[in-house]
Amino acid sequence: MGDYVIETENLTKQYGVQKSVANLNIHVKGGRIYGLLGRNGAGKTTTMKMLLNLTKPTTGEIKIFGEDIRNNEKKILPRIGSLIESPGFYPNLTGTENLRIFSELRGIPRRNAIKDALDLVGLPYKDKKLFSQYSLGMKQRLAIALAVMHDPELLILDEPINGLDPIGISEVRSFIRELCDAKGKTILISSHILSEISLLADDIGIIDHGVLLEEESLSELEQKNxxxxxxxxxxxxxxxxxxxxxxxxxxxxxxxxxxxxxxxxxxxxxxxxxxxxxxxxxxxxxxxxxxxxxxxxxxxxxxxxxx
Ligand SMILES: Nc1ncnc2c1ncn2[C@@H]1O[C@H](COP(=O)(O)OP(=O)(O)O)[C@@H](O)[C@H]1O
Ligand SMILES: [Mg+2]
Missing domain, CATH: 3.30.70 (Alpha-Beta Plaits)
Incomplete structure (x- = not known):
């Protein structure tokens, strides 16, 4: 296996007789945005859960930062920020209070970590609004703030633009781009929306029925047009x-x-x-x-x- 931030080899997840992910070989390069594109049910979330060790592969290998996730979970996971399912935010606390709780749980020492994360996603710091009063877009932003709060090198974001309005979509797109370009993060995002992926990703993997059909850079893909x-x-x-x-x-x-x-x-x-x-x-x-x-x-x- 080579020099990738994420690399899988024949990664497979089988539920009963159905293979949700079948012999997947993905290669995520450092400092780039990799878009996993596929329809609903294609196997994107299952793939990401396996990468984060939230669910065990049936067969296959996963290397993150060059090491097998199974034996190095404690070392690897703190270097990753993720958004897979909505985090369990407390409805009767504000966004800032919610992040503070998570930051204490995770022992994040960095001063300004909460404020920086909120700034990045465009939410106000120390705002009085309770989480229960947040719009879907604000909830999604807070979830992304939580994912980036500990300044991880790698971000795994499952459909981060779901539920956002068009302005929200373009704002989220630009701060994801900024995280990559200005802060050198490696980002794996999934989407079922082709235009989103083509506007954001440097490399694209197309997944369908659990199978990776193509993996290419956007520029290679564009030449195919x-x-x-x-x-x-x-x-x-x-x-x-x-x-x-x-x-x-x-x-x-x-x-x-x-x-x-x-x-x-x-x-x-x-x-x-x-x-x-x-x-x-x-x-x-x-x-x-x-x-x-x-x-x-x-x-x-x-x-x-x-x-
Ligand atoms: N826990 C599970 N048990 C059984 N089948 C599952 C489970 N999780 C996902 N699947 C199935 O695996 C397939 C891929 O699902 P998923 O990874 O959620 O796709 P996507 O995120 O691309 O929409 C779907 O057919 C889904 O029904
Ligand atoms: Mg999904």
Whole structure:
């Protein structure tokens, strides 16, 4: 296993006959944001619980900071901040009072830890408002404040933008980015919303039915949003022979008998057209297309899509 902050090998969790997570190999690099993207029920929470030793894997290995979590829990866990399920905040205490209780329980010595954490998530320090009067967005912010309060190197946040309004979403996104860029934290977040992950993550793992379908950097993924020329044509077998022999291209895909996608977009389209017509092929359409990230996700999730 290599040099990653989080690395799993064939991580599997089976409940009864169902594998919620199956042979998962994820690789989270230091100082980057890794987005685990998958629909509801894909296995994101189960994966994160195993990373935090909240639930035991059926089989497989987990290394965090290069060490096996099973034998090094006491050493590793204090270096992680997490938000998995809502923490048990006391409804009749304020946000600040709640954080103070947790800070005492955990023996956090740092002065200003509570104020800094509240500042970071945009909640007022020593505000009189009780937790029970908080909006969903404020509760979510307080939970994130709790996760970062002890200044951990690694953050594991399960769907941190759930329940936030659009302004809240963009604020949370920017402070997560800041934690990574300005403070060098490594962050693993999950989401079922493609646009969220693509706006925030540096690396993306796509999980579906417990299986990791893709793991790539966002920039690699964006390159896959390829441009291509779509030919609607009477005989794709003949067209592909012409592309190969006359235009020396293998970079195309025959979709079916009448549709062919040419990824070599710098080839002379007019000339190709002419060559097709010369051998009697009928062309019903020719146009330049571009796949969006969403199209790509639909492809890897076999058309079911995400979000
Ligand atoms: N404690 C459990 N017992 C049985 N099945 C579970 C348990 N926890 C999760 N699952 C199942 O595992 C699958 C993955 O769930 P989960 O990890 O919560 O997905 P996600 O977080 O991506 O929505 C789901 O089918 C869910 O029903
Ligand atoms: Mg979940």
């Amino acid at each position: 390829s441009k291509y020329i779509h030919f609607g044509i009477s005989d794709t077998a003949q067209a592909s022979r012409i592309l190969e022999s006359k235009f020396k291209s293998k970079n195309f895909k025959v979709v079916d008998d009448h549709n062919i996608l040419l990824y070599d977009i710098n080839l002379p389209v007019t000339e190709i057209n002419r060559s097709f017509v010369q051998v009697g092929l009928e062309i019903s359409e020719v146009h330049l297309c571009e796949d969006t990230l969403e199209d790509y996700f639909k492809k890897v999730t076999r058309g079911e899509g995400i979000a």
